Amino acid sequence: MRSYPRMTSAIVLGTRPEIIKMAPLLFALESEGEKVILIHSGQHYDDALSESFIRDLGVKAPDHYLKVGSGSQAFQTAECMFRLEKVLSDTRPDNVLVQGDTNTVLAGALTAAKMGIKVGHVEAGLRSNDRRMPEEYNRRVADHVSHMLFAPTPDSAGILESEKVWGSIHMTGNTVIDACETFSKVAGEKSRVLENVGFDDFILVTAHRAENVDDPTVLGGLVDVLIGAPLPAVYPVHPRTEKMLKQFGLYEKLAKSENVCLLPPAGYFDFLVLMKKCRFILTDSGGIQEEATSPSIRKRVLVFRRSTERPEAVDSGYAQVVGTESGAVARAIATEAKSGKAPKKPSPYGDGKAGRNIARIVLEARP
Ligand code: UD1
Ligand code: UDP
Numbered sequence: 001m002r003s004y005p006r007m008t009s010a011i012v013l014g015t016r017p018e019i020i021k022m023a024p025l026l027f028a029l030e031s032e033g034e035k036v037i038l039i040h041s042g043q044h045y046d047d048a049l050s051e052s053f054i055r056d057l058g059v060k061a062p063d064h065y066l067k068v069g070s071g072s073q074a075f076q077t078a079e080c081m082f083r084l085e086k087v088l089s090d091t092r093p094d095n096v097l098v099q100g101d102t103n104t105v106l107a108g109a110l111t112a113a114k115m116g117i118k119v120g121h122v123e124a125g126l127r128s129n130d131r132r133m134p135e136e137y138n139r140r141v142a143d144h145v146s147h148m149l150f151a152p153t154p155d156s157a158g159i160l161e162s163e164k165v166w167g168s169i170h171m172t173g174n175t176v177i178d179a180c181e182t183f184s185k186v187a188g189e190k191s192r193v194l195e196n197v198g199f200d201d202f203i204l205v206t207a208h209r210a211e212n213v214d215d216p217t218v219l220g221g222l223v224d225v226l227i228g229a230p231l232p233a234v235y236p237v238h239p240r241t242e243k244m245l246k247q248f249g250l251y252e253k254l255a256k257s258e259n260v261c262l263l264p265p266a267g268y269f270d271f272l273v274l275m276k277k278c279r280f281i282l283t284d285s286g287g288i289q290e291e292a293t294s295p296s297i298r299k300r301v302l303v304f305r306r307s308t309e310r311p312e313a314v315d316s317g318y319a320q321v322v323g324t325e326s327g328a329v330a331r332a333i334a335t336e337a338k339s340g341k342a343p344k345k346p347s348p349y350g351d352g353k354a355g356r357n358i359a360r361i362v363l364e365a366r367p
Contacts, residue, residue, distance in 0.1 A: 007366050009034060009120075010093035012084065012112075014041030014068070014104030017176075017287045019053040020268060021099045024178035024355030025122065026059060032363060037091055041080045041104040042067040046239060048265040056268050057183065064091075073103065073134050080107035088115055095148075095362060099123055099175070100286075101139035109142040120362055121167075123174060124149035125156030126286075126309035132211040135286075139309075148365060150358050152290075152349055153312050168365075172357040173350020176287050177294045181352040184272055184296035193270035194277060197261050199232040203333065204278035206285050207304055208238035212324055216248045221326030222304070223250045227257040228330065230337045231279060236266040275299060280336050282322075282329070289313045293347040300342045302332050312348035 009029060013022050029036050040062035044050045054061065066083040068076060084107060088096070096112035098105040099122035112119045121142045128136050143149060143160060147167045151157035152174035160169045205226060212218045223245075226233045235254075237245070245251040255262055266274060275281065280300040281292055289310045292299045301319040313319035322332035 007034070007094040008037060008091070009095040009097055009362060010037040010039055010088065010091065010112075011097045012039045012041065012104060012108035013099065014043035014066075014080070015102050016044055016049045016053060016265075017285075018099050018102065018104065019050065019057065019059060020179050020287065021123065021175045022097070023057045023059050024175040024182065025097065025099075025358050026355075028355040028359035029362065032359060034359070034363065037064070037093055038062045039064045039084065039087055039108075040066065041084070041107065042069055043076060043080070043102060043104045045069060046265075048267070049239070052267045057179070068104075076103045077107050080104055081111045084108060084111045085115065088112060088117060093117060094366065095120055097122060097362070098142060101126070101135035101142070103134070103138060105142050106138040109145050113145040113147075118148070118365070119146040119167075120148040120150065120358070121146040122150045122358060123152055123156075124165075124169075125151040125158075125160040127159055128307045128309040130211075130307050134210065136309075148361060150354075150361070152354070155312055170358075170361050172361070173352075173354035174290050175354040175358070176290045177347055177349050178352045178355045179268075180272065180291050180294040181296055183268060184276070187269035187272035188276075191267075191269040191273040193263075193266060193273055196263065197234050197274075199234065199261060201231060202261070202278055203229065203231050203233045203337075204274050204281045204283075205233045205235040206238065206281075206283045206288060208241050209284040209305065210240075212284050212304065213238075213241045213244045218324045219244055219248060220250055221324070221329070223254045225326050225330045225333065226254065226260050229259060229333050231333070232259050232261065233282075234261045234263065234274060234278065236263040236271065236274070238265055272297075280340055280342075282333065286310060289319050290347075290349045292342075293318045293345075293349060294352075295347065298342050298344065300336060300340050302329070302336060304329065316345050316348045317343040318345075
């Protein structure tokens with residue numbers, strides 16, 4: 001890269017996927033000598049969802065920790081805006097960079113934009129068109145207040161063009177592919193997770209979306225499907241889901257099943273190893289749909305949702321939306337176990353250089 005005059009960017013993040021997906025951009029900016037202020041909202045606060053990723057990925061300790069914690073949609077967003085405003089008025093960065101669609105992202109983008117600070121939205125232009133998802137509101141607002149929109153694919157760039165967003169649109173790839181490829185080798189060397197998994201051939205399962213796990217019919221259906229599946233399941237459980245499994249009286253039933261290995265939320269190295277080792281994945285996660293297409297993983301994903309904002313994973317043959325109705329999910333698992341095969345196609349989410357692409361655009365956009 002050429003040399004640029006110094007300026008300051010602030011990265012605002014707060015959850016597991018934001019740490020993973022912002023790490024490559026942070027590293028790229030730092031390697032250019034850019035001063036980066038790292039602001040952690042505290043939306044995720046358990047070690048297993050936050051610090052463990054900061055440690056393992058080698059991300060610097062946050063400069064500011066807002067300690068927002070859990071709460072209702074409005075509380076979490078408002079509290080984050082309120083606390084962030086103070087930090088941004090003290091530090092006055094030239095840019096604020098946010099990633100994805102969490103409440104932290106909505107708060108970060110809106111607070112900065114209204115303070116006259118340039119906002120860069122990483123992973124812009126995704127749309128599920130599902131009004132049940134809090135994330136759909138967050139990503140739409142973030143896109144429409146941002147100055148720089150980093151769309152991971154031509155499809156997402158096209159959505160932003162069709163919605164006539166204010167900011168400039170840049171097609172950059174998705175930084176999760178950078179993370180996956182960077183850490184895949186060290187994950188294989190460091191992870192011991194397979195020692196805790198009693199199965200050699202398994203389905204890797206995750207579920208945490210509010211519209212799924214807060215619904216007793218959907219969550220109860222998932223439990224029955226996993227217990228009766230033709231392949232065993234390895235399931236690292238998100239704390240939100242653990243809470244709901246216990247609340248609905250489902251936890252013991254799932255934990256007792258010999259067909260299911262429940263794990264705490266996995267660290268990134270462990271999760272990369274589990275993705276690599278499994279036969280296929282059943283998930284409602286966004287990031288996992290993308291990671292499964294990366295050269296070091298290449299696994300089929302059954303998307304445990306009614307829709308996806310990642311149609312590229314479906315179009316490339318890696319993913320299939322199977323809905324959340326238990327009969328349909330069970331049939332999809334049976335078919336996949338019998339005859340599923342991951343394609344050997346390049347990832348639609350880029351070549352692992354998204355962090356550097358975005359850093360270059362941020363640096364070139366300086367006044
Ligand atoms: C959030 C994001 C979601 C993202 C996910 C990544 C929103 C609206 N949702 O969902 O888009 O996919 O993070 O994992 O921003 N909890 C803990 N420990 C923690 C954090 C949360 O126990 O460190 C529990 C609490 O009971 C909390 C619940 O999980 O109420 C939900 O946490 P929250 O951050 O509100 O949403 P997620 O489901 O994690
Ligand atoms: N992940 C992880 N451990 C787990 C589950 C997920 O490290 O137990 C990683 C996964 O590799 C991906 C990211 O977390 O990079 C996805 O986060 P999550 O599913 O919580 O959020 P989403 O992507 O749906 O917003």
